Structure formats: structure tokens, C-alpha cells
Amino acid sequence: MSRSDPLEPYLASVRQQGIFLRNPLPPGPGICRVCFTGIRPDYSRCYQCNQHRQAGANAADLVVPVSYAIQNEQHAFNLVMYKSSRPTASAKAALTALILVFLRKHRICLSTAIAPAQFTHYAVVPSTRARPGTHPLQALIDGSMTLPPINARANDCYPADDRDFHPDRFVVEDLPPEANILLLDDTWTTGARVQSLSHALKDAGANKVAAVVLGRWVNPSWPDSQALISHLRRSTTFDLSRCVVGRPA
Numbered sequence: 173m174s175r176s177d178p179l180e181p182y183l184a185s186v187r188q189q190g191i192f193l194r195n196p197l198p199p200g201p202g203i204c205r206v207c208f209t210g211i212r213p214d215y216s217r218c219y220q221c222n223q224h225r226q227a228g229a230n231a232a233d234l235v236v237p238v239s240y241a242i243q244n245e246q247h248a249f250n251l252v253m254y255k256s257s258r259p260t261a262s263a264k265a266a267l268t269a270l271i272l273v274f275l276r277k278h279r280i281c282l283s284t285a286i287a288p289a290q291f292t293h294y295a296v297v298p299s300t301r302a303r304p305g306t307h308p309l310q311a312l313i314d315g316s317m318t319l320p321p322i323n324a325r326a327n328d329c330y331p332a333d334d335r336d337f338h339p340d341r342f343v344v345e346d347l348p349p350e351a352n353i354l355l356l357d358d359t360w361t362t363g364a365r366v367q368s369l370s371h372a373l374k375d376a377g378a379n380k381v382a383a384v385v386l387g388r389w390v391n392p393s394w395p396d397s398q399a400l401i402s403h404l405r406r407s408t409t410f411d412l413s414r415c416v417v418g419r420p421a
């Protein structure tokens with residue numbers, strides 16, 4: 173990045189966050205092939221990703237967590253704080269830096285992964301809670317995206333805390349034909365919201381959907397998290413030039 177690069181101020185923040193960010197582990201024994209959470213070694217998908225598959229979800233072609241978000245660690249704290257009723261400036265600044273630098277560094281490998289398609293639009297998974305105004309993640313990236321947005325809204329017949337995949341959980345507005353969507357969300361817990369919106373986008377005619385999430389939530393008290401967490405605690409420093417698509421930036 174050049175000296176005049178508008179992302180330059182964010183790089184120092186991302187370097188500082190490296191002490192608590194954790195690169196997703198490659199899919200393989202013990203890691204879900206869709207969402208990269210810890211699973212029993214004889215499975216290939218976690219329970220939730222398997223549920224989405226069995227429910228017939230027209231799922232995202234690609235799920236790209238930037239980092240694990242281990243409950244009670246700083247990244248998880250930032251992901252909760254930035255959209256709380258009293259968001260901290262430091263959480264917002266950290267996540268703005270992380271999403272913008274990640275998207276810049278991995279723009280080419282994300283595009284290559286959906287090739288020969290190219291991204292035509294981006295979308296932010298809408299809030300399922302009654303939250304006035306702009307979605308907090310949208311607010312972080314406003315003015316920084318070069319793709320036009322696609323708007324979607326939550327179907328209010330489902331309660332905000334519904335954790336299941338539903339093909340009609342979201343309503344997509346005005347999707348041009350053959351759109352290829354870069355779908356952004358802050359936190360992947362069950363993945364139901366991302367996969368419900370992926371399904372709605374494809375139902376509305378989207379060609380490809382690639383989801384980037386800032387944090388793949390890890391609950392240390394889940395038995396399947398134990399091996400993952402002990403591996404992460406032994407592993408090397410966070411490297412933002414790595415992503416799950418596998419192509420170094």
C-alpha cells in the first residue's frame with residue numbers, strides 16, 4: 173500500500189489487534205468445512221451447518237471468517253461492544269480497521285474464489301432486532317465500499333433471537349439479475365442469519381454469494397471447542413495476509 177493509501181492509518185490498528193486475533197484453522201479433521209468451528213474429528217460439518225444443509229439452504233458459496241472470536245477475549249468483546257447501546261470508540265475503530273484492511277488485502281483471492289464471476293454488489297446482513305437507523309456494521313464501512321449495496325430486511329414474523337435457518341427470514345429488495353454478492357456480517361454464531369440471507373439472495377436471482385464475517389464465535393464451554401482452543405493457544409501470531417481461501421495476499 174502506498175504512502176497516500178487511505179487505509180494506511182488502519183494498518184497500525186490491525187497490527188495491534190494481532191495479539192488477540194486468531195486465524196481460522198484449515199478445514200480438515202476436527203474443523204467444520206463450512207464455518208471452521210471445532211467439531212468431532214469423524215464429522216465434516218458442525219451440527220448447525222449440517223442442519224442448514226438438511227433444511228435445503230441455498231448456502232453461501234464461500235464463508236470467510238476473518239478471525240475466531242473466543243468468548244471473553246478481546247475480539248469477541250469488540251464485536252459485542254461496537255453495537256451495544258453504549259458502543260466504545262475503540263471497538264468501532266478496531267473493527268473498521270479490520271474489515272477494511274481485510275477486504276483490501278483479500279479482494280483478489282475472494283474474487284478468484286468465485287471466478288469467473290466478479291463481485292457486482294455487497295450486502296450487510298440486516299439486524300433482526302428493532303434497531304433504528306443504519307446497521308452498525310454498515311456504519312463502519314459507509315463511504316469505503318467501491319461496490320454498490322443490495323438492501324435486505326428481516327422478515328418480522330420471526331423473533332429476533334431465532335437461531336434457525338429460514339428460507340424467508342429476509343426479504344431482498346431490487347436485486348439485478350446475475351448479481352454476485354459480497355455478503356458481510358460481524359459475528360457468525362450459528363450461521364443461520366448469513367445462510368438465510370444467502371438463500372434469499374439466490375432465491376431472488378443472485379449467482380454467487382461469498383460471506384465475510386469478522387468473527388467466528390467460539391464458546392469455550394462447548395465440548396467441541398476444547399481441541400480447537402488448545403490448538404489456537406499454541407499457534408503462532410495472527411497473520412492478516414492469510415485467509416481461508418488459501419491464497420496469501
Ligand SMILES: [Zn+2]
Pocket residue numbers: 204205206207208209217218219220221222
Ligand atoms: Zn459449521
Ligand SMILES: [Zn+2]
Pocket residue numbers: 277278281282413414415416417418419420421
Ligand atoms: Zn485471501
